[in-house]
Amino acid sequence: MNPLELASRYVVPPLMRRLVEVLVEEHGLSRVEAARKTGLSPAAVTRYLKGERGRLLEVRGLEEVESRVKDLAGKVASGGVSVPELQAEVASLAIYAMAKGYFCGFHAKLDPRFGPESCSACRNLLRPQR
Known part of the structure; x- marks a missing residue:
């Protein structure tokens, strides 16, 4: 599974779930x-809150990610972010988290060719933007 497919199918939904929870x-x-x-x-929104969507990965324990989600939620709640801007921010956060290697173990479970010890696909392709 390529990194972009991993992001859209497995990383963005938990980020959105956490964002909705915070909101x-x-x-x-x-x-x-x-x-x-x-x-x-x-x-x-209801499915995210019930854990029926975006539950395969947990992002709460990732301090940097949690901090960025909470900052983004504050902007969303105050009306300071449009939906297209929000989607871009969530995509950017997904790329950041993947480039940091936070989901390498999960990626390896889906496709053993992408094991953390032998793969640098996300880290090279999706270098952290900060």
Whole structure:
């Protein structure tokens, strides 16, 4: 599985799940309001909150990622980010996390050719942007 496919199928959904959790639980947005501000459907927001979507990877324990998600949630909650800007920020965060090697073990489980000890695909292709 190539790194971009990994990002879209497995890394972006947990980031969106965490973003939705922060918007609803910490910023007090309703599910409908969170949906409107993120460009998701209310049903998708509900699925994220119930853990039915974006649950294969956990991003809470990744301090840098968690910090960036919370910063982004603050901007979203205040209306300071459009949906296209939000999508670009989430994609950028996914690339950053993958380039840092946070999901190498998971990638290797999906495709053993991408084992952390023998692969540098994400680190080389998706160099950290910060």
